[in-house]
Amino acid sequence: MEKLMTITELGDELGLTPRAIRFYESKGLLSPGRVGSNRVYNYRDRARLKLIVRAKRLGFSLSDIAEYLDLYRSDPQQLEQRQLLIAKVRARIAVLEQQKIDLTTTLDELYEIERQATAESASVG
């Protein structure tokens, strides 16, 4: 039988408050089981939440993330579904590839600032 976690345990592990986790659930991003009235999270719930956290670090909104999670769930049996899936995935990829460019540019700038600052630190300090 699988190990189950409480909401605070899960929150502590992933750096989230119970309030945040419940909020994500209210937006349809999670649907954990219950024991009585208490929420219980299994490893799949946990993996899902980790994915949410990762997407949030990338700056995605919760509704973005909801759509992103749908990509996993969508059934590619129907041709129309599949085409839609592919289109959505490619749209997300495009956004992320742009983000990659932005990231590289910004990191280059920051490393340059750091280089100059440490250089002055060596000569002046």
Next chain:
Amino acid sequence: MEKLMTITELGDELGLTPRAIRFYESKGLLSPGRVGSNRVYNYRDRARLKLIVRAKRLGFSLSDIAEYLDLYRSDPQQLEQRQLLIAKVRARIAVLEQQKIDLTTTLDELYEIERQATAESASVG
């Protein structure tokens, strides 16, 4: 003499509304010149705004960006200033490097989903 732009010209070029640009100014991210009461933007203002747009695509908040812009402006003459600058730059770098990891992971997942979907598209469709 340098060419100056109006707020709508600049907005059109960078995909922003005048409202957004004024809002950034109200948060201290920009300080364009004036001709009468009208704002005028030079190339430095434009470069600054492009940097803001890029940072926003990376999911940074405006106050994050304000601090980020300070990194350029900060005077590394004073040792204390310089140490602070280096520390802040390194903190930003750490965030962005984490973001890079998240980005790579997420892109890998998306490309995998796309691969599977197109594969089914070839065999089934």
Next chain:
DNA sequence: AGCCTACTTTACGCATACGTCAATTGTTTT
């Protein structure tokens, strides 16, 4: 002069993403 257009400030509105009580309930510890 009168009008249109572009700009200005001020102000209220709104969606997102939670924080923070409040009141209640079930569990566990003493």
Next chain:
DNA sequence: AAAACAATTGACGTATGCGTAAAGTAGGCT
């Protein structure tokens, strides 16, 4: 059993990032 603790569901509050009138001004066209 009483107290303390962990969880629950509302409900209201708040910061961010603008959108959207509203009301006024300044310049150019007919």
